[in-house]
Amino acid sequence: MDRLLRLLMIFSLSVLFFSCEENPPIHTDTENTVPGDTGESEDEETPSDPIDEKYPNWKVGISGFGFSPQSPKGTTFTIKEKKFLIKYLALTRSILNTQEFLDAWEKNKDSIDCASETDSYPGSPYSISTGQEYNKDRLLETILNADFDVLYRKHNLESNIASANVGKSLYVRQGYDPDVYDTEYLCNLWSGDLTQTPQGYVSYLSLIFHENLHNAGMEHHSGYDAVSKIQMILFNVLYGNPNNIEGRYAEQTAEIENSYLEKYAHLLTDDENMP
Numbered sequence: 001m002d003r004l005l006r007l008l009m010i011f012s013l014s015v016l017f018f019s020c021e022e023n024p025p026i027h028t029d030t031e032n033t034v035p036g037d038t039g040e041s042e043d044e045e046t047p048s049d050p051i052d053e054k055y056p057n058w059k060v061g062i063s064g065f066g067f068s069p070q071s072p073k074g075t076t077f078t079i080k081e082k083k084f085l086i087k088y089l090a091l092t093r094s095i096l097n098t099q100e101f102l103d104a105w106e107k108n109k110d111s112i113d114c115a116s117e118t119d120s121y122p123g124s125p126y127s128i129s130t131g132q133e134y135n136k137d138r139l140l141e142t143i144l145n146a147d148f149d150v151l152y153r154k155h156n157l158e159s160n161i162a163s164a165n166v167g168k169s170l171y172v173r174q175g176y177d178p179d180v181y182d183t184e185y186l187c188n189l190w191s192g193d194l195t196q197t198p199q200g201y202v203s204y205l206s207l208i209f210h211e212n213l214h215n216a217g218m219e220h221h222s223g224y225d226a227v228s229k230i231q232m233i234l235f236n237v238l239y240g241n242p243n244n245i246e247g248r249y250a251e252q253t254a255e256i257e258n259s260y261l262e263k264y265a266h267l268l269t270d271d272e273n274m275p
């Protein structure tokens with residue numbers, strides 16, 4: 001078990017390394033969206049989604065699946081891979097709705113780096129600039145209340161790279177800027193682990209969370225890396241308690257996963273080939 005733990009930590013750190021080095025902000029990418037990725041209004045809430053009521057935190061969903069422009073011709077994004085991704089997203093949401101995560105945040109929040117994002121918005125009391133310390137309560141609030149859909153693109157390269165576009169700063173704008181979610185959320189997934197073993201997927205899952213934090217407006221540069229510190233809080237909740245994965249939260253995760261499989265069934269009809 002110790003050996004497995006060490007191996008997984010090494011694996012995870014290498015994932016961290018690659019992800020951190022390869023995350024330049026991708027400001028625009030209007031091509032390569034998939035059909036059905038247009039104009040879904042976040043404002044018209046469906047009042048009676050039982051999953052949203054039961055698991056109100058981290059409503060980060062899927063706007064579509066696609067391919068990063070760097071993927072070689074002939075790349076296929078299979079239904080099986082898409083379903084693995086859904087499982088990751090369900091487990092992440094499940095954990096972000098537990099007291100265990102909140103406790104871990106409380107315990108580790110002082111280790112979260114200063115910001116490397118700069119933004120302000122009229123009427124918001126939460127401006128931020130590179131090198132400034134976050135208000136950790138506000139930071140947690142904006143993460144828990146995150147509510148956006150992401151276009152997940154398969155990035156079929158040998159190198160272990162995931163990347164995401166940097167969205168508007170939820171820390172500054174959530175609750176103040178009515179257009180805070182009016183942006184295109186992209187996440188390019190390293191394809192190597194889309195069919196991982198249960199032991200390996202904690203690292204990959206936390207990497208996707210890392211990319212989603214970029215979507216939420218966070219960055220890492222200038223010697224500050226709050227993103228990876230927050231990623232590690234999730235990682236440790238899961239990895240520190242293997243039982244969380246297959247046991248303790250299995251029922252909650254399955255419930256969210258099943259609702260996602262239903263909600264996104266229209267995206268799961270075919271193995272998709274890169275055009």
Ligand SMILES: [Zn+2]
Nearest residue numbers: 019020023227
């Ligand atoms: Zn990053």
